[in-house]
Amino acid sequence: MGCGTSVATESQAKQSEKELTYKFFYSITQRADESPKAPSPALAIKAAVLIQRWYRRYMARIEIRRRYTWSIFQSIEYAGEQDQLQLSSFFTFMLDNFTHLGGESPDLISQFLDPTSDPMKEEGRAAKYEKIEVPDSYPGPHLSFPLTVAHTNALLRAFKQQQQHLHARYVLQLLHETKKFLKKMPNIIHLSTSYTKEITICGDLHGKLDDLLLIFYKNGLPSTENPYVFNGDFVDRGKKSVEILIILFAFLLLYPNDMHLNRGNHEDHIMNLRYGFTKEVMQKYRSHGREILLLLQDVFSLLPLATIIDNKVLIVHGGVSDMTDLDYLASIERHKFKSALRPPRMSIDSSQDKGRRKTKGQLPAQFSGGHRSISTRYSSNHLMKPSSGASLSPSSSSSLSSSIPESRRMSDVQEKDTSTTSNGQHPLHHRSISPAGILEVPFLDSDVTITPKVPSWEEMEWKQIVDLLWSDPKNQNGCSPNSFRGGGCYFGPDVTLTLLKKYRLKMLIRSHECKQEGYELCHDGQVITIFSASNYYEEGSNRGAYIKLGPDLVPRFFQYQVSKFTRRMTLQQRVSVAEGSALKSLREKLYAHRSELIAAFKQYDTYNTGKLKLTVLDGVCESFLGTVSTSDWASAVELVLRLDLPWRTLRSRLVRLAPDGSVEYLSCFEDLHMEQPIKEQVTPSLVETLYRYRTDLEIIFNMIDKDHSGLISIEEFRQTWRLFSSHLHIHVDNAAIDDLARSIDFNKDGSIDFNEFLEAFRVVHKLDSKEKH
Amino acid sequence: MAEEKESAEAMISEIHKQITDAFDVFDHEFNKTVDVREVGTIIRSLGCCPSEGELHDLLAEIEEEEPTGYIRFEKFLPTMTKVLMERRYRPIPEDVLLRAFEVLDQEKKGHLEPEELTKYMSEEGEPFTQEEMEEMLSAAVDPDKNVILYKDYVGMMTVEDN
Numbered sequence: 001m002g003c004g005t006s007v008a009t010e011s012q013a014k015q016s017e018k019e020l021t022y023k024f025f026y027s028i029t030q031r032a033d034e035s036p037k038a039p040s041p042a043l044a045i046k047a048a049v050l051i052q053r054w055y056r057r058y059m060a061r062i063e064i065r066r067r068y069t070w071s072i073f074q075s076i077e078y079a080g081e082q083d084q085l086q087l088s089s090f091f092t093f094m095l096d097n098f099t100h101l102g103g104e105s106p107d108l109i110s111q112f113l114d115p116t117s118d119p120m121k122e123e124g125r126a127a128k129y130e131k132i133e134v135p136d137s138y139p140g141p142h143l144s145f146p147l148t149v150a151h152t153n154a155l156l157r158a159f160k161q162q163q164q165h166l167h168a169r170y171v172l173q174l175l176h177e178t179k180k181f182l183k184k185m186p187n188i189i190h191l192s193t194s195y196t197k198e199i200t201i202c203g204d205l206h207g208k209l210d211d212l213l214l215i216f217y218k219n220g221l222p223s224t225e226n227p228y229v230f231n232g233d234f235v236d237r238g239k240k241s242v243e244i245l246i247i248l249f250a251f252l253l254l255y256p257n258d259m260h261l262n263r264g265n266h267e268d269h270i271m272n273l274r275y276g277f278t279k280e281v282m283q284k285y286r287s288h289g290r291e292i293l294l295l296l297q298d299v300f301s302l303l304p305l306a307t308i309i310d311n312k313v314l315i316v317h318g319g320v321s322d323m324t325d326l327d328y329l330a331s332i333e334r335h336k337f338k339s340a341l342r343p344p345r346m347s348i349d350s351s352q353d354k355g356r357r358k359t360k361g362q363l364p365a366q367f368s369g370g371h372r373s374i375s376t377r378y379s380s381n382h383l384m385k386p387s388s389g390a391s392l393s394p395s396s397s398s399s400l401s402s403s404i405p406e407s408r409r410m411s412d413v414q415e416k417d418t419s420t421t422s423n424g425q426h427p428l429h430h431r432s433i434s435p436a437g438i439l440e441v442p443f444l445d446s447d448v449t450i451t452p453k454v455p456s457w458e459e460m461e462w463k464q465i466v467d468l469l470w471s472d473p474k475n476q477n478g479c480s481p482n483s484f485r486g487g488g489c490y491f492g493p494d495v496t497l498t499l500l501k502k503y504r505l506k507m508l509i510r511s512h513e514c515k516q517e518g519y520e521l522c523h524d525g526q527v528i529t530i531f532s533a534s535n536y537y538e539e540g541s542n543r544g545a546y547i548k549l550g551p552d553l554v555p556r557f558f559q560y561q562v563s564k565f566t567r568r569m570t571l572q573q574r575v576s577v578a579e580g581s582a583l584k585s586l587r588e589k590l591y592a593h594r595s596e597l598i599a600a601f602k603q604y605d606t607y608n609t610g611k612l613k614l615t616v617l618d619g620v621c622e623s624f625l626g627t628v629s630t631s632d633w634a635s636a637v638e639l640v641l642r643l644d645l646p647w648r649t650l651r652s653r654l655v656r657l658a659p660d661g662s663v664e665y666l667s668c669f670e671d672l673h674m675e676q677p678i679k680e681q682v683t684p685s686l687v688e689t690l691y692r693y694r695t696d697l698e699i700i701f702n703m704i705d706k707d708h709s710g711l712i713s714i715e716e717f718r719q720t721w722r723l724f725s726s727h728l729h730i731h732v733d734n735a736a737i738d739d740l741a742r743s744i745d746f747n748k749d750g751s752i753d754f755n756e757f758l759e760a761f762r763v764v765h766k767l768d769s770k771e772k773h
Numbered sequence: 774m775a776e777e778k779e780s781a782e783a784m785i786s787e788i789h790k791q792i793t794d795a796f797d798v799f800d801h802e803f804n805k806t807v808d809v810r811e812v813g814t815i816i817r818s819l820g821c822c823p824s825e826g827e828l829h830d831l832l833a834e835i836e837e838e839e840p841t842g843y844i845r846f847e848k849f850l851p852t853m854t855k856v857l858m859e860r861r862y863r864p865i866p867e868d869v870l871l872r873a874f875e876v877l878d879q880e881k882k883g884h885l886e887p888e889e890l891t892k893y894m895s896e897e898g899e900p901f902t903q904e905e906m907e908e909m910l911s912a913a914v915d916p917d918k919n920v921i922l923y924k925d926y927v928g929m930m931t932v933e934d935n
Contacts, residue, residue, distance in 0.1 A: 064818040067798050
């Protein structure tokens with residue numbers, strides 16, 4: 001170890017470098033006085049090198065900020081997807097095993113997730129829509145079927161310039177016609193580039209209408225001469241998902257042979273609950289929204305799963321797995337799978353092989369003694385990164401029997417849960433959480449043996465679809481479960497090669513992942529990712545792109561970026577905007593886990609540094625000025641948040657340093673506070689829990705609030721709460737909930753405005769409020 | 774002596790972690806390798822300010838005998854640790870930077886024309902690529918006067934950098 005020698009020495013290299021710099025400096029100052037007309041060439045070169053050197057370092061620092069900003073956005077996005085999967089698997093479990101909720105006769109959850117099929121026949125429905133009145137005052141476009149170019153032009157005009165909504169009647173009629181049309185389509189559509197037609201392929205749009213319009217502007221509208229394939233994820237996140245769907249479906253009906261849509265993982269009503277599409281529909285269509293959403297469920301499930309061009313180019317939204325079987329896929333009845341997030345119903349009576357379903361050998365620890373232990377077996381590595389061949393199950397990585405790493409949320413849950421034993425209800429409860437991940441079916445007996453499960457044919461079908469819609473490519477060989485997202489696989493170049501060979505294909509075009517430049521090649525150019533929503537994470541975060549493919553099947557890429565600002569921002573400004581947004585989200589995440597983080601920090605803060613200082617945070621907390629080393633800080637944060645990010649690099653942006661270089665760990669919470677201080681009777685940990693899970697709460701609430709009034713009764717609030725706490729295995733005092741409900745019921749009429757309730761948990765960044773004042 | 778050694782070890786350990794952190798940002802395949810073209814960015818993000826020539830020499834130490842296009846962490850870590858311990862390639866102080874601009878400003882106007890700066894940056898020293906040049910100009914050129922007020926520019930950049 002040569003380390004010991006260089007504690008106090010400065011090397012020769014440094015000395016001479018220092019000398020050079022200062023020599024240069026002095027030579028300049030001397031020269032400045034003499035003011036000759038031209039500097040000596042040698043001096044000019046030295047000056048130039050200095051500036052270039054400095055500039056390159058400056059750019060490198062911007063680059064690394066850009067990179068970690070990206071990582072932050074992506075990590076948080078995928079963590080959200082995982083949360084959604086957990087929520088939906090919970091609903092599945094509830095549906096499969098419990099028909100009543102707290103004694104209420106209508107099963108609220110099943111009514112939403114599994115709507116009873118409308119006995120009205122298709123023709124009957126069409127007549128019903130005809131009867132919906134369109135008032136004379138309606139300024140928007142009118143549709144009649146069959147559609148003509150005039151209709152699509154009117155739609156484009158209305159959405160682009162006049163910002164109008166299409167009347168609910170036309171939306172329903174359009175969806176109805178689309179559904180009829182899609183029913184005739186096979187699962188896999190075959191296209192040809194004959195007649196020297198170039199086909200344009202677009203990726204995720206995610207409700208960004210401006211990007212779609214920009215594509216049409218640059219590339220022309222869809223027509224028989226200008227065919228398009230849209231590769232899924234039309235909705236969610238952006239604000240104009242409804243408009244995008246209307247335009248895409250209208251063109252689909254107008255040019256059935258030249259317009260093709262693939263299903264994406266967001267064409268899924270369960271995803272839409274979390275990511276904004278459901279909300280958008282309900283806000284734009286108050287009275288008919290629910291009907292529109294129900295009809296959309298059918299339409300989404302009828303979207304084709306894949307497109308193949310010239311028998312050589314396969315286009316799917318996510319990717320493939322080592323089990324992907326195109327022939328099998330072609331035979332599936334795709335409309336049965338309304339959501340890729342819900343495994344097929346496995347109710348108690350119907351399962352044949354229930355007796356044979358066992359847990360994997362790895363899982364027993366959680367079920368010992370009937371209490372759920374917080375798993376630390378799954379280190380953050382397992383959760384976030386696909387390492388080569390590392391799968392959590394000993395068997396084939398992508399098979400159904402492979403276990404999903406335990407929900408990140410498991411570690412969040414507080415120790416004081418006693419729900420399984422104390423109140424005696426739901427002895428099956430605790431088993432639902434970890435194995436009810438996307439690739440496993442909730443099992444009903446938890447004996448510990450290692451025989452792999454035998455998947456039913458329904459599960460196999462479902463898995464084929466999930467793989468297609470959720471998988472991501474990776475650079476190492478192999479096929480492992482996609483733990484980052486919680487569904488589908490990571491597939492390596494060998495998987496791609498095998499698949500391409502098997503079906504004599506030339507390449508795979510997919511979307512599903514946001515890319516800086518709008519597109520990216522991998523697997524030796526055999527896999528192309530195409531992403532068409534520019535500025536996806538934030539203004540300036542990325543470009544969008546589309547592909548044009550001619551008979552030569554050589555892809556040409558076209559990039560663009562929608563910009564709200566007429567003035568072009570410098571790279572530094574763009575990066576700063578994006579970085580600011582990412583850091584804000586990250587700070588909110590830290591805030592949401594405050595108690596756990598502080599507990600973790602305190603464990604490292606063995607010296608209890610600093611004086612005991614009483615500070616008031618949110619009116620209810622005390623704190624003291626504590627410090628830990630950077631190393632410990634990073635370890636603690638990584639452990640609690642389970643986000644794989646470069647914490648040391650981010651440290652300076654998140655916390656304050658003490659003079660001795662250690663981290664004042666409470667400083668990362670200082671910038672944030674709840675907008676409205678909560679009354680004192682609500683305990684801090686409850687507040688924090690509500691804040692952290694407010695999205696889940698909102699989703700559950702929206703499912704209960706069937707008339708979408710925005711108001712719920714105290715009883716419904718309690719129900720929401722019960723569902724929610726059983727989902728997370730959090731023991732919360734019912735009395736505390738009642739107190740909370742009453743404190744929110746401002747007008748004391750027995751009902752709560754849920755949006756107001758959620759507003760109470762909105763967190764404000766101090767810097768934001770400073771700007772406002 | 775023992776204390777010194779302990780604090781030295783702690784310092785090295787901290788340096789190792791810093792290097793690991795920066796490296797991981799670019800390790801897209803999660804297999805402890807990075808593309809060789811990104812190494813310059815990594816080194817610079819760790820606080821060093823080498824010239825292209827110095828970077829080239831450093832790379833020679835880090836690369837495999839048969840260049841693969843990838844740099845392995847096992848080779849990167851010891852070299853980079855030494856660089857940081859020896860405090861090589863320190864950043865340039867603001868006043869020195871200013872003087873450098875003044876050298877290029879032959880007529881002592883207090884500003885540079887875009888063409889002047891472009892000529893120097895693209896032709897002298899370790900020339901910029903067109904992209905680098907465009908990016909620098911986009912931030913450096915005062916939109917009203919269409920010149921580079923280098924004193925303001927340097928001041929602004931140094932603040933932003935911190």
